[in-house]
Amino acid sequence: MRKADIINQISEKTGIPKVDVLVTLETLFKEVKESLAQGENIYIRGFGSFITKKRAAKIGRNIKKNVAVEIPEHYIPAFKPAKEFVQEIKARNQKRNPQ
Structure with missing residues (x-):
């Protein structure tokens, strides 16, 4: 599954426009990268770290x-x-x- 496939599925399931889903997903990826670069771990309960x-x-x-x-x-x-x-x-x- 590619990023585009994930965006399409989230958009279909939630009714949120694909552009908004893309911006949200890209922002999540950016925040994860920045936090790890600063030495901060990210913990998401029920998903992982x-x-x-x-x-x-x-x-x-x-x-x-x-x-x-x-x-x-x-x-x-x-x-x-x-x-x-x-x-x-x-x-x-x-x-x-x-x-």
Whole structure:
């Protein structure tokens, strides 16, 4: 599913014009990015958490030059789904693929 598909579905289900849904969705994405860039995690009850994970410094390798390269400590964005979210997905997949 693409962003355009999500916008269409939300617009159809709520009756809100697609342009307004697009602006809202883009604003949400922007706020998530800005918050994570500032080191603030975002917690959405029943959905999940957008967090930053710390990656330790390590030695990597430049394959073309066969040289060791130091990769400094850095942070990456991550999503951790809520328990309810995971349980719902598991339940729906079990209904679809009973074994």
